[in-house]
Amino acid sequence: MTTASESLLEVRDLKVHFSLPGDGLLSPRRMVSAVDGVSLDIAQGETMGLVGESGSGKSTTGRAILQLVRPTAGTVRFEGADVTSRDPAAIRRLRRRAQMIFQDPYGSLNSRLSVASIIREPLDIHRLGDGPSRRQRVAALLDQVGLPSDAGTRFPHEFSGGQRQRIGIARALALDPSLVICDEPVAALDVSIQAQVLQLLDELQRELGMAYLFIAHDLHVVRHVSQRAAVMYLGRVVERGASRTIFSRPRHPYTQALVSAVPIADPALERSRRRVVLRGEIPSPTDPPSGCRFRTRCPYAQELCANVEPQLEDAGDGTYVACHFWRDLPAAGRLAPSAEAVPSDV
Amino acid sequence: MTPSHPAEAPLLDVRGLSVAFPSPRGDLMAVDRVSLSVGRGETVALVGESGSGKSMSALAIMRLTPPGARMSADWLGLDGADMSKLGEREIRDIRGRRIAMVFQNPMSSLNAVLTIGRQITESLERHMGLHGRIARARAIELLAMVDVPAPGKLVDAYPHQLSGGMRQRAMIAMALAAGPELLIADEPTTALDVTIQAQIMELLGRLQREMRMAVLLITHDLGVVAGVANRVYVMYGGRMFEYGQVDDVFRDPAQPYTIGLLDTVRQLSDESTESLIPIPGQPPGLGPVLVGCAFAPRCRFVVDLCREETPPLRAMGRDRAAACHVAEPRAEPA
Amino acid sequence: MGRYVLTRLLQFLPTLFIASVVVFLVIQASPGDPARIKLGPEATPEQVAIERTRLGLDEPLPVRYVIWLSDAVRLDLGRSFQSNLPVTDVVFDAFGYTVRLALAAGAIATTLGISAGILAALFRGRSLDIVISTMSAVLLSLPSFVIGIVLILVFAVNLRWLPSSGAGRTGQALLDGLRYLIMPAVALGLPFAAVLTRFMRAAMIEALGQDHVLTARAKGLKPVTVVGRHAVRNALVPTITIAGISLGTLLAGAVVIETVFSYPGLGRLIVGAIFNRDYPIVQAGLILAAVVLLGMSLLVDLMYGILDPRIRTGRSGS
Numbered sequence: 001m002t003t004a005s006e007s008l009l010e011v012r013d014l015k016v017h018f019s020l021p022g023d024g025l026l027s028p029r030r031m032v033s034a035v036d037g038v039s040l041d042i043a044q045g046e047t048m049g050l051v052g053e054s055g056s057g058k059s060t061t062g063r064a065i066l067q068l069v070r071p072t073a074g075t076v077r078f079e080g081a082d083v084t085s086r087d088p089a090a091i092r093r094l095r096r097r098a099q100m101i102f103q104d105p106y107g108s109l110n111s112r113l114s115v116a117s118i119i120r121e122p123l124d125i126h127r128l129g130d131g132p133s134r135r136q137r138v139a140a141l142l143d144q145v146g147l148p149s150d151a152g153t154r155f156p157h158e159f160s161g162g163q164r165q166r167i168g169i170a171r172a173l174a175l176d177p178s179l180v181i182c183d184e185p186v187a188a189l190d191v192s193i194q195a196q197v198l199q200l201l202d203e204l205q206r207e208l209g210m211a212y213l214f215i216a217h218d219l220h221v222v223r224h225v226s227q228r229a230a231v232m233y234l235g236r237v238v239e240r241g242a243s244r245t246i247f248s249r250p251r252h253p254y255t256q257a258l259v260s261a262v263p264i265a266d267p268a269l270e271r272s273r274r275r276v277v278l279r280g281e282i283p284s285p286t287d288p289p290s291g292c293r294f295r296t297r298c299p300y301a302q303e304l305c306a307n308v309e310p311q312l313e314d315a316g317d318g319t320y321v322a323c324h325f326w327r328d329l330p331a332a333g334r335l336a337p338s339a340e341a342v343p344s345d346v
Numbered sequence: 347m348t349p350s351h352p353a354e355a356p357l358l359d360v361r362g363l364s365v366a367f368p369s370p371r372g373d374l375m376a377v378d379r380v381s382l383s384v385g386r387g388e389t390v391a392l393v394g395e396s397g398s399g400k401s402m403s404a405l406a407i408m409r410l411t412p413p414g415a416r417m418s419a420d421w422l423g424l425d426g427a428d429m430s431k432l433g434e435r436e437i438r439d440i441r442g443r444r445i446a447m448v449f450q451n452p453m454s455s456l457n458a459v460l461t462i463g464r465q466i467t468e469s470l471e472r473h474m475g476l477h478g479r480i481a482r483a484r485a486i487e488l489l490a491m492v493d494v495p496a497p498g499k500l501v502d503a504y505p506h507q508l509s510g511g512m513r514q515r516a517m518i519a520m521a522l523a524a525g526p527e528l529l530i531a532d533e534p535t536t537a538l539d540v541t542i543q544a545q546i547m548e549l550l551g552r553l554q555r556e557m558r559m560a561v562l563l564i565t566h567d568l569g570v571v572a573g574v575a576n577r578v579y580v581m582y583g584g585r586m587f588e589y590g591q592v593d594d595v596f597r598d599p600a601q602p603y604t605i606g607l608l609d610t611v612r613q614l615s616d617e618s619t620e621s622l623i624p625i626p627g628q629p630p631g632l633g634p635v636l637v638g639c640a641f642a643p644r645c646r647f648v649v650d651l652c653r654e655e656t657p658p659l660r661a662m663g664r665d666r667a668a669a670c671h672v673a674e675p676r677a678e679p680a
Numbered sequence: 681m682g683r684y685v686l687t688r689l690l691q692f693l694p695t696l697f698i699a700s701v702v703v704f705l706v707i708q709a710s711p712g713d714p715a716r717i718k719l720g721p722e723a724t725p726e727q728v729a730i731e732r733t734r735l736g737l738d739e740p741l742p743v744r745y746v747i748w749l750s751d752a753v754r755l756d757l758g759r760s761f762q763s764n765l766p767v768t769d770v771v772f773d774a775f776g777y778t779v780r781l782a783l784a785a786g787a788i789a790t791t792l793g794i795s796a797g798i799l800a801a802l803f804r805g806r807s808l809d810i811v812i813s814t815m816s817a818v819l820l821s822l823p824s825f826v827i828g829i830v831l832i833l834v835f836a837v838n839l840r841w842l843p844s845s846g847a848g849r850t851g852q853a854l855l856d857g858l859r860y861l862i863m864p865a866v867a868l869g870l871p872f873a874a875v876l877t878r879f880m881r882a883a884m885i886e887a888l889g890q891d892h893v894l895t896a897r898a899k900g901l902k903p904v905t906v907v908g909r910h911a912v913r914n915a916l917v918p919t920i921t922i923a924g925i926s927l928g929t930l931l932a933g934a935v936v937i938e939t940v941f942s943y944p945g946l947g948r949l950i951v952g953a954i955f956n957r958d959y960p961i962v963q964a965g966l967i968l969a970a971v972v973l974l975g976m977s978l979l980v981d982l983m984y985g986i987l988d989p990r991i992r993t994g995r996s997g998s
Binding site: 053054160162163190191192193194195196198199202217219220221223224244247248257258260261262263264265266267268269270271275277278281282 | 395396509510511512539540541542543544545547548566567568569570571572573592593596606607608610611612613614615617619621622623624625626628629631
């Protein structure tokens, strides 16, 4: 783990609870714990992956870090300042230095503004530079994200999905952020376009040195882009560590199942490997299971799992696992095809 | 051009299928003279990215193209009989009975105001002549067959009360109600989480074996194809680009688009990849009939001929073909 | 479902209370002294003062409200300043006529509107659709009193088929009563039918384009089943909302139509009572109108529950 001193972002025990109206007029409101005690650090210029299925709380975590959703508890320190303290200066800094890229590039762009106005908007809001310098900046950004220079005068609907995502990236870069939270940035795109956008994000990071929090459900994508990653299930981090390690030697039973569920474009390997097919579905966050939240679907669950919630513990090699029995589990299959692609016992 | 088949005619035999949308600038071709076949009990994948025409081809096989589309085919064979000449009434007897379909989004594809049971029994009424309590009992059996918990309760549930995975199971139960010979599954797991996707693919595989049904799987996910399909067809820009046995095509793709697509997917899934080499450019949109290869603007092997002449499908080996001027026939695997 | 109804009924009460306060205050604040109007300009100030005491107008406003409310919940709404008849009788009598008129107009509007909307959607872009859409546009731009006057000119004055005004004698044969009802109901219902046509057409076009309709067709269902079971019912959900919202307009329209046809309904009663400063009648009439509107909106919500299971059963997963 990165030490606190060089951390760009430090999230400690972040919780986001929503309350939903009850079924009837007089019935109590139901509490949903979307995020329940997430801690993570991101260093300058690195990419941290956040993986999970729907309902895992990964997107809410991203939003809570940017204070787009008010955290119920926990602290978020960004560039050394506690942004959860509601200190206006810290919030202003966060709004400038931390940006977001969304999954749906169309829904997140105002369709009535020209591309240039969309990219320029953050500069206008934060009153950076004068007219000519803002225009110059927009032209430079268009070039940086690989859009033609005449794109500025056109409108979002004139562009394909991949190009719209480039517009969204240009807007996020306008204020020269140190952190960009990418929420499923390629999930809506075709494979060939996905690769283009991932390559662009990679180039931009090399050039500009910002850090990414890369939120995605696609294990391959996350492993490819991130140095470190965390796996979330029902509001909690179940495993965290170096991406290569946690996806090639997953220790938490959920990560193991996730890795084993991802199909690989290799017919021989696909036919020969044995899958951990999880039974059942993710439980409702209004009524999470006691103890370990994964225990209702876990093939190895014991009595202890229902009573005691496992905490993240150091498994050596920089990996942290929240499972009582991770030491006793059989080793699971790898995510990638490799020389020893022998079906495991799981 | 048509693949050589064993003596027995394939269950589904599509030849020269086109779907066009008339417009002031001439016909826009969504599907341009596509041929494919599915044998009895076989799993065939139809692969392509958005706009490739794969879903439109599936709808056209069911003769369910949207209003305004003009569909034509040289031959739309089901078990040796041409469906393209059938009247509306006759094709309705085939839909749901002999060819059934499962769609991508299990929420919007189910009717929100009818119970799951009702949506299954209406197929049983229409095709099996089952009514009332008997139909209901059969619906519960079908739900049990797709492994939903408490099928007796679920039969009275509405779609919104179910999770995405359960809805897709209900969709499958509905599609299988009349025991079809062919199931067309259009991106059946794309809207689902990966652990649920694994469950659904496992279920489809089991049902296919039990019911000895053929499956035409339409997907963009090459990983899913590798796991379940016997043969694969690759579409691009409304045209058929390549087909063959999954093992052959994945081991040694012939068409540059297939090569690029497989490379991209493998670079992503291979942990040693440092940086990606994506296919440049954008896929073509809906447009008039194109002269030349649709992939030419993005192709790294492009020659002048590619822009002047549309490449026909040429044999690349045993039971495989590719539409490319540059591709060479492939060597047989050792 | 029972719990849902109960919840909605409980929500009904505070709304009704607010409506009663508003009605009471508006009427009390309106200019003109009912005692003076009743006694005429020649009355002496003493006579007026005595009359004010008799009518209970000299108490402070909150006291008058509490007295009125406590009487009202016992359905004792006092007596008309004008005719001295019990307000309850007068208002309910008139209300009966309005209900008949509104029901007839509503029936005409929904049958005509919904079926025309369905037809227009099914024949979208073809001549039947164009005819229906044009007719509904014309009807929408015509105020109902214009339609009423045209109807009177054609069917009462020229053809002499139908009576031009009134509601006939009490105790007459049903068919006779209907003769009086037809024209006001048509005049009131037609613009409303035009509104429903447009909404039903749009809702049907949307429903027909939904994924589950494609699923239904892929099942091999007959077109009649696809349209009837998988599109009409789904399209009715939004249309019912519009119908419910437009009910207020229908009641407001009833006031005008009742005046045009001299039809002895609630609208005409309230208008007359306002001119005469007959407070008890106006108050009772308006409160009744509020109850009816709230009741209709409740009914619309219940209809929803029946048509759309998502509302009835909540959103909790199973």
